[in-house]
Amino acid sequence: xxxxxxxxxxxxxxxxxxxxxxxxxxxxxxxxxxxxxxxxxxxxxxxxxxxxxxxxxxxxxxxxxxxxxxxxxxxxxxxxxxxxxxxxxxxxxxxxxxxxxxxxxxxxxxxxxxxxxxxxxxxxxxxxxxxxxxxxxxxxxxxxxxxxxxxxxxxxxxxxxxxxxxxxxxxxxxxxxxxxxxxxxxxxxxxxxxxxxxxxxxxxxxxxxxxxxxxxxxxxxxxxxxxxxxxxxxxxxxxxxxxxxxxxxxxxxxxxxxxxxxxxxxxxxxxxxxxxxxxxxxxxxxxxxxxxxxxxxxxxxxxxxxxxxxxxxxxxxxxxxxxxxxxxxxxxxxxxxxxxxxxxxxxxxxxxxxxxxxxxxxxxxxxxxxxxxxxxxxxxxxxxxx
Amino acid sequence: xxxxxxxxxxxxxxxxxxxxxxxxxxxxxxxxxxxxxxxxxxxxxxxxxxxxxxxxxxxxxxxxxxxxxxxxxxxxxxxxxxxxxxxxxxxxxxxxxxxxxxxxxxxxxxxxxxxxxxxxxxxxxxxxxxxxxxxxxxxxxxxxxxxxxxxxxxxxxxxxxxxxxxxxxxxxxxxxxxxxxxxxxxxxxxxxxxxxxxxxxxxxxxxxxxx
Amino acid sequence: xxxxxxxxxxxxxxxxxxxxxxxxxxxxxxxxxxxxxxxxxxxxxxxxxxxxxxxxxxxxxxxxxxxxxxxxxxxxxxxxxxxxxxxxxxxxxxxxxxxxxxxxxxxxxxxxxxxxxxxxxxxxxxxxxxxxxxxxxxxxxxxxxxxxxxxxxxxxxxxxxxxxxxxxxxxxxxxxxxxxxxxxxxxxxxxxxxxxxxxxxxxxxx
Numbered sequence: 001x002x003x004x005x006x007x008x009x010x011x012x013x014x015x016x017x018x019x020x021x022x023x024x025x026x027x028x029x030x031x032x033x034x035x036x037x038x039x040x041x042x043x044x045x046x047x048x049x050x051x052x053x054x055x056x057x058x059x060x061x062x063x064x065x066x067x068x069x070x071x072x073x074x075x076x077x078x079x080x081x082x083x084x085x086x087x088x089x090x091x092x093x094x095x096x097x098x099x100x101x102x103x104x105x106x107x108x109x110x111x112x113x114x115x116x117x118x119x120x121x122x123x124x125x126x127x128x129x130x131x132x133x134x135x136x137x138x139x140x141x142x143x144x145x146x147x148x149x150x151x152x153x154x155x156x157x158x159x160x161x162x163x164x165x166x167x168x169x170x171x172x173x174x175x176x177x178x179x180x181x182x183x184x185x186x187x188x189x190x191x192x193x194x195x196x197x198x199x200x201x202x203x204x205x206x207x208x209x210x211x212x213x214x215x216x217x218x219x220x221x222x223x224x225x226x227x228x229x230x231x232x233x234x235x236x237x238x239x240x241x242x243x244x245x246x247x248x249x250x251x252x253x254x255x256x257x258x259x260x261x262x263x264x265x266x267x268x269x270x271x272x273x274x275x276x277x278x279x280x281x282x283x284x285x286x287x288x289x290x291x292x293x294x295x296x297x298x299x300x301x302x303x304x305x306x307x308x309x310x311x312x313x314x315x316x317x318x319x320x321x322x323x324x325x326x327x328x329x330x331x332x333x334x335x336x337x338x339x340x341x342x343x344x345x346x347x348x349x350x351x352x353x354x355x356x357x358x359x360x361x362x363x364x365x366x367x368x369x370x371x372x373x374x375x376x377x378x379x380x381x382x383x384x385x386x
Numbered sequence: 387x388x389x390x391x392x393x394x395x396x397x398x399x400x401x402x403x404x405x406x407x408x409x410x411x412x413x414x415x416x417x418x419x420x421x422x423x424x425x426x427x428x429x430x431x432x433x434x435x436x437x438x439x440x441x442x443x444x445x446x447x448x449x450x451x452x453x454x455x456x457x458x459x460x461x462x463x464x465x466x467x468x469x470x471x472x473x474x475x476x477x478x479x480x481x482x483x484x485x486x487x488x489x490x491x492x493x494x495x496x497x498x499x500x501x502x503x504x505x506x507x508x509x510x511x512x513x514x515x516x517x518x519x520x521x522x523x524x525x526x527x528x529x530x531x532x533x534x535x536x537x538x539x540x541x542x543x544x545x546x547x548x549x550x551x552x553x554x555x556x557x558x559x560x561x562x563x564x565x566x567x568x569x570x571x572x573x574x575x576x577x578x579x580x581x582x583x584x585x586x587x588x589x590x591x592x593x594x595x596x597x
Numbered sequence: 598x599x600x601x602x603x604x605x606x607x608x609x610x611x612x613x614x615x616x617x618x619x620x621x622x623x624x625x626x627x628x629x630x631x632x633x634x635x636x637x638x639x640x641x642x643x644x645x646x647x648x649x650x651x652x653x654x655x656x657x658x659x660x661x662x663x664x665x666x667x668x669x670x671x672x673x674x675x676x677x678x679x680x681x682x683x684x685x686x687x688x689x690x691x692x693x694x695x696x697x698x699x700x701x702x703x704x705x706x707x708x709x710x711x712x713x714x715x716x717x718x719x720x721x722x723x724x725x726x727x728x729x730x731x732x733x734x735x736x737x738x739x740x741x742x743x744x745x746x747x748x749x750x751x752x753x754x755x756x757x758x759x760x761x762x763x764x765x766x767x768x769x770x771x772x773x774x775x776x777x778x779x780x781x782x783x784x785x786x787x788x789x790x791x792x793x794x795x796x797x798x799x800x801x802x803x
Contacts, residue, residue, distance in 0.1 A: 031684055034633055034663035038640070039681055058530075059553035060681040061637055064714030066538075067563060071713070080710065086638035086735075105414025150648040168638065168735060230443050230496055233527020246496050317413020320447065320492055320502055331447055333492070336413065348447040348492075353527055382637055385553060385678075554716065555680055555779040562715045569715040570783040573708060574795070 031060045035138050035371040038381030049366045054359045061385040069345030074312050082169040085383040087127045090119040091325040093173035099321030099332035100175040104314040111300040112177035113256045118293050121286040126153040127326035128279040135375035139217050152200050155193045177303025194290045218273035222361040222373035232356045236328025241278045242270035248324035260292045275376040351379040387500045401429050419504035431524040445525035447492040450539035452564045455485040485512045487541050520546035538563035618757045626752040632668035633661035637675025639702040639735040646738040656745050665691040676704035677718040679784050683776050689725045690773040694765035699744050700727045703734045723788035
């Protein structure tokens with residue numbers, strides 16, 4: 001990695017409105033547009049079909065998570081974290097509880113750590129499957145891949161429902177552990193779902209990995225150099241697709257991830273295809289973690305009995321906790337003034353920060369490629385706008 | 387992995403004009419932070435990023451904190467000379483915090499796998515003197531996050547390439563994440579309000595449905 | 598109206614009789630095309646409803662149209678923020694009559710868990726009329742299907758003539774509603790006073 005990085009944000013000066021500017025076309029894609037992921041808007045300036053400038057516009061789903069979090073107790077914020085990245089409520093729970101545990105110095109029993117890893121990896125599986133489905137939908141494969149992905153997702157959601165009572169908004173983890181223990185037949189059911197997953201990944205790859213349209217539309221499109229990715233704070237599969245080996249499960253070793261053998265898949269080119277394929281490989285690694293964790297899950301309590309959930313008042317101070325969420329580094333920064341509510345409740349959203357380089361990726365490509373690039377970044381607007 | 391004191395002394399040696407201060411964090415997380423003065427913030431940040439042994443190449447999180455003016459009394463131990471040596475006595479002291487806005491940066495090093503190093507920058511007050519240098523030229527990841535701090539807290543970042551509101555619309559005048567922001571009164575509160583919520587609900591009812 | 602017994606007798610002979618009204622409503626209620634439009638979490642459950650497991654196509658409603666000109670139904674699936682509200686109203690105005698609205702989830706009904714947020718609209722019915730409300734956060738796909746069936750029943754019960762005919766057959770009733778604009782502190786106006794008035798509350802302790 002070179003220390004010298006181009007750090008000034010490149011800006012294109014638009015030609016004045018008179019004279020030759022007539023050929024340039026300004027188009028607002030979104031907030032209602034079939035291929036923006038949610039209520040996201042891109043103000044693009046086009047030269048023919050090529051993108052000259054692209055400005056993302058946010059805030060159409062700004063639901064004031066942070067303001068609400070500062071007005072309620074630590075426990076009451078947990079259901080709100082579900083609604084950040086609404087595909088991955090369990091990893092959001094984990095990031096928040098990790099920050100609170102750091103703030104108050106709580107410990108988590110071994111069984112609860114196992115359950116957290118199992119649910120987080122299942123979340124990662126269904127997130128990446130849906131990402132691949134949506135990306136291919138954006139590329140024109142209308143319906144079929146997304147249906148395959150959602151078929152797989154429903155199996156995992158059934159497991160979540162059996163465990164937590166809800167399909168999407170699980171509200172499951174608590175600081176110091178988890179809310180309830182696994183139901184009786186849950187581990188065998190989960191083993192069955194996990195055992196079926198590699199067949200789904202194979203099927204998906206056979207269908208698509210050598211598809212000529214997919215290759216033509218994604219290879220060499222939207223390449224992200226590693227130095228820029230690091231400087232722009234890109235995290236998660238998008239960073240690793242650019243070849244930077246930085247996975248918080250290995251770096252921070254939070255939870256009990258160091259007990260499990262798994263690899264960190266890396267891309268070489270950082271283009272749309274690598275971003276897609278790194279996620280497919282990550283799903284296979286998640287299956288490995290799940291197989292190990294489900295085989296060795298120990299008995300024991302699921303929550304530290306000393307934890308006070310209600311009336312929880314940590315001492316004054318601050319803490320930043322972060323985990324490797326499916327979309328990147330999800331962090332929570334909490335400042336406590338000793339009261340029942342956090343004084344400051346900040347969410348570090350990977351989806352928002354991964355969009356920093358969207359303009360750099362799209363410039364010079366066509367509008368249709370911008371749609372594919374946005375699909376490969378993998379954003380969820382609940383987390384971008386919060 | 388360097389300790390915060392080592393980093394601080396290296397920075398002071400390289401940038402003699404920098405005024406740095408370690409802010410202790412009493413929580414079990416042990417994440418202490420480094421307060422940097424406004425004038426040398428960019429130089430400090432550049433050194434942190436480019437220094438071969440530090441290489442904080444990744445700025446993870448940028449956020450604002452609104453501190454209202456506060457006054458509190460705390461007990462301190464003072465050593466007082468008495469006959470035949472010193473004696474510790476307890477005295478109460480009034481501590482004062484002026485109103486200001488603070489911006490917190492969480493830095494990590496991807497190359498050396500270390501962090502977090504927490505930088506804090508403070509404005510002079512919450513109104514006229516709310517300018518801070520932008521660190522976007524050092525870390526591109528600050529671009530949207532500093533815009534967010536500008537939008538919601540009203541900190542003006544000098545040197546930011548594109549400082550506009552990010553979440554609220556451009557015509558919006560307030561800074562909603564500030565502690566003294568009053569939101570529009572446009573909803574019914576709880577079905578069974580009490581205490582201050584009841585006062586709020588009564589006020590809410592008055593114009594439309596006097597009872 | 599035809600006698601029900603005669604109608605059933607004729608049906609046994611292979612003669613089907615119906616009224617123009619019920620034929621018209623039968624056709625419309627079985628080909629509701631929703632607007633392809635999702636706002637937040639509920640949109641994911643809406644997508645799940647259209648997928649293989651729940652299969653909204655059984656109700657003739659799988660054709661999600663990206664253009665409001667081609668859509669009959671707007672599913673407001675998720676939190677409407679104040680920044681998004683003008684666009685939602687504009688999309689509604691651009692839809693052709695007859696048009697229907699399902700408010701999906703707690704946020705679209707009342708602001709839901711985000712009710713106290715400064716940028717959250719406390720219910721889409723402050724600006725546009727809503728035909729079916731589905732509670733839930735998010736509602737399950739079954740709940741959305743139930744909302745569909747409720748809407749189908751509503752359409753089936755519509756009378757084409759007379760004083761109780763629906764809005765789209767009464768030219769004097771509005772089919773477009775004013776779009777709010779962004780103000781200094783809030784939307785201007787914060788609600789459409791012709792559409793929505795705050796419910797009068799009486800409390801014993803107030």
